[in-house]
Amino acid sequence: MGQRGNGRQARPTGRARRGQRTRRGRILLWIAGAFSVLILAVAGVGAWVYQDLDGSIGAADIDGKVGDGRPEKLSPGSKNILVVGSDSRDGDNSEYGKGLTTMQSDTLMVVHIAADRKWATVVSFPRDSWVEIPACDKGDGTRSEAHHFKINEAFAIGGATGEVASAAACTIRAVEQNTGLRIDHFMSVDFQGFKGMVNALGGIEVCPEQAIHDKKAHLDLEAGCQTVKDEDALGYVRTRYSVGDGSDISRIGRQQEFMGALADRAKQKLTSPGELYDFLKAATGSLTTDRSLAGVRPLAGLATELKGVPEDRLTFLTVPNYPRELDIPSDRANVVWQYPSAARLFTSLAEDEEVDEKRLAGEAKNALHARDVRVRVLNGTDRGGLAGRAAEELRQAGYTVTGTGNTPDTESKTRVSYPADQRAQAQVLKSRLPGAAAEVSADATTGAVTLVVGEDFKSLR
Numbered sequence: 001m002g003q004r005g006n007g008r009q010a011r012p013t014g015r016a017r018r019g020q021r022t023r024r025g026r027i028l029l030w031i032a033g034a035f036s037v038l039i040l041a042v043a044g045v046g047a048w049v050y051q052d053l054d055g056s057i058g059a060a061d062i063d064g065k066v067g068d069g070r071p072e073k074l075s076p077g078s079k080n081i082l083v084v085g086s087d088s089r090d091g092d093n094s095e096y097g098k099g100l101t102t103m104q105s106d107t108l109m110v111v112h113i114a115a116d117r118k119w120a121t122v123v124s125f126p127r128d129s130w131v132e133i134p135a136c137d138k139g140d141g142t143r144s145e146a147h148h149f150k151i152n153e154a155f156a157i158g159g160a161t162g163e164v165a166s167a168a169a170c171t172i173r174a175v176e177q178n179t180g181l182r183i184d185h186f187m188s189v190d191f192q193g194f195k196g197m198v199n200a201l202g203g204i205e206v207c208p209e210q211a212i213h214d215k216k217a218h219l220d221l222e223a224g225c226q227t228v229k230d231e232d233a234l235g236y237v238r239t240r241y242s243v244g245d246g247s248d249i250s251r252i253g254r255q256q257e258f259m260g261a262l263a264d265r266a267k268q269k270l271t272s273p274g275e276l277y278d279f280l281k282a283a284t285g286s287l288t289t290d291r292s293l294a295g296v297r298p299l300a301g302l303a304t305e306l307k308g309v310p311e312d313r314l315t316f317l318t319v320p321n322y323p324r325e326l327d328i329p330s331d332r333a334n335v336v337w338q339y340p341s342a343a344r345l346f347t348s349l350a351e352d353e354e355v356d357e358k359r360l361a362g363e364a365k366n367a368l369h370a371r372d373v374r375v376r377v378l379n380g381t382d383r384g385g386l387a388g389r390a391a392e393e394l395r396q397a398g399y400t401v402t403g404t405g406n407t408p409d410t411e412s413k414t415r416v417s418y419p420a421d422q423r424a425q426a427q428v429l430k431s432r433l434p435g436a437a438a439e440v441s442a443d444a445t446t447g448a449v450t451l452v453v454g455e456d457f458k459s460l461r
Contacts, residue, residue: 053280054296058164058288062186065137065169066176073182075352077115081185081302082175084108084155084168085194085255086288105155105171106191106238107255110181112349117305119313119354123345127152130324130334131178132459139166148396150334151178164188164288178337178461179346180434186290193286195234200279201265203229204258206236214239315357319345320364327370327398336398338367343431343461370398373425374448377404380411381455390453393460399429402448414454417441425449432460 085107109124129151136144136154139161151174158170168186176183198204207225214220219235221228228236237258240251266279293299320338324331341363348355375394379387387404394401416438418426423440426449430438435456 053284056281056284056287057294057296057299058188059291059294060165060168060186060188060288062165062169062172062290065165066172067169071176071180071182071350073184074350075115078352079111079113079184080181080349081111081113081187082108082168082172082183083111084171084186084188086155086164086167086188086190105152105167108152108155108171108175110175110179110183110349112181113305113309114354115352117308118310120306120309121314121349121355122316123349124316124318125151125175126318126321126335128334129319129321130331130336131174133157134170134173134177136170136173137166139163144170151175168288168290180461181346181350185293187293188288190286190288191234191238193282194237195230196282196286197266197279198233198262199229200275200282201262201269203227204233204261204265206258206261208243210243212236212239212243214243216240313354315355317345317355317357317360320360320367322367322369324398336370338364339370339429340427340431341367368424368428370428371400373428374400374402375429376402376448376450378407378450378452379405380407380409380414380452381457382410386453386457390451390457394451397432397460407452411452411454412456413437414457415439415452416449417443417452418449419447422447422449433457434461 084105086105106127107124108127109122111120111122113120127150130148131151133144133147133149133151133154135146136158138144138157139159144157154170154174155167157167159167168188172183172186175181205225205227206221208221208223211223212219212221214235217235217239218231219239221232221236237255238251239254243254269275288294289299293302320341321335322338324334324336327336341360345355345360375391377387377391377394379385387406391401391404414433414436416426416430416433416436418438418440419442420440426438429449429451430436433451441450
């Protein structure tokens with residue numbers, strides 16, 4: 001257990017006021033890229049320092065691995081950066097989860113930087129998000145099949161052989177397919193490098209309100225303020241079931257607070273070239289990016305862009321979600337994204353429109369779940385069995401399917417029709433079908449929404 005210290009406190013809760021959430025978003029962006037500004041500060045110490053740090057950054061060649069069918073870039077000039085907290089299960093990280101797939105992602109977020117650089121939003125994805133995992137190259141010459149599972153499995157599938165590039169490519173495919181966002185850059189930060197950053201700062205103070213004893217995270221902390229480093233620091237950001245409500249949402253909040261404390265501590269403590277070098281060596285050594293970002297200069301350029309974003313226009317959000325158990329009673333382990341709120345969030349970012357946080361929070365209070373939507377499915381194509389396939393996807397997503405059938409004429413576009421009193425339910429379904437139209441129909445089955453599957457139908461988002 002760590003000793004009592006004077007560092008910045010990291011509170012064990014994910015709930016915060018708006019100002020705190022904005023500050024945490026800024027800090028997480030700093031962790032992702034702005035530390036490169038500090039690299040420039042030590043560049044004058046000697047060319048070997050610059051070259052050493054520059055060479056520590058891993059480069060993943062993902063070009064050609066992500067594949068076709070990617071979303072269109074709707075806002076040229078904006079940037080979407082996928083950031084993954086990587087938990088390798090071999091080598092130094094092997095004690096954290098023996099018997100699991102070689103590579104795991106513990107943290108997943110998208111950093112959106114507006115084209116005018118006047119605002120930015122960080123969206124975090126719970127690793128237990130139940131989504132469709134697309135077919136991916138596994139890096140060993142084989143290819144996985146599309147299926148539904150936790151979103152963090154994409155990193156494990158692509159990284160079956162331990163190659164970060166394939167893990168990144170599969171994760172990008174999963175995020176793009178489920179959000180409609182075009183990912184421009186990728187960053188992966190390894191756990192062991194994170195530990196090195198904490199140690200270089202002499203530890204970080206945390207103040208758990210209750211004792212934490214978590215065998216899986218190798219963590220034993222008493223209640224009260226204390227400084228953690230080494231394995232205790234890793235355990236604190238990884239622990240889940242032994243603190244709070246045991247959810248991944250709670251852990252996300254705790255990680256945000258810890259990263260905030262780490263960044264504040266770095267700004268206070270890194271005053272000597274030696275301390276700064278140790279910290280940056282750990283940071284760059286833990287970082288793998290796509291080739292276009294793999295260097296001190298491109299990361300410094302990113303940091304410079306972020307530096308000009310006003311404090312009150314940089315926010316951190318978690319994708320709207322609720323327990324999947326509410327739709328599928330047998331699933332007590334996962335969450336599903338809340339529609340249409342999640343779709344509106346993704347559309348706003350894709351079109352480079354600043355997210356309305358108040359509206360997003362208000363929608364969560366009166367949310368409809370998939371189980372609240374009754375759907376009749378009609379096949380509007382000449383392809384036999386398409387209505388049945390769509391109906392099965394809906395059932396797996398928790399929707400109530402009232403029946404299937406065929407339309408009298410073929411239809412090229414998928415559409416949703418609904419009685420006037422089912423508008424909200426129709427919007428929930430429509431948000432899962434990119435490009436589908438929705439219309440009020442006097443002939444719509446009372447009490448149910450009708451999904452007409454057209455030639456353009458692929459699958460639910």
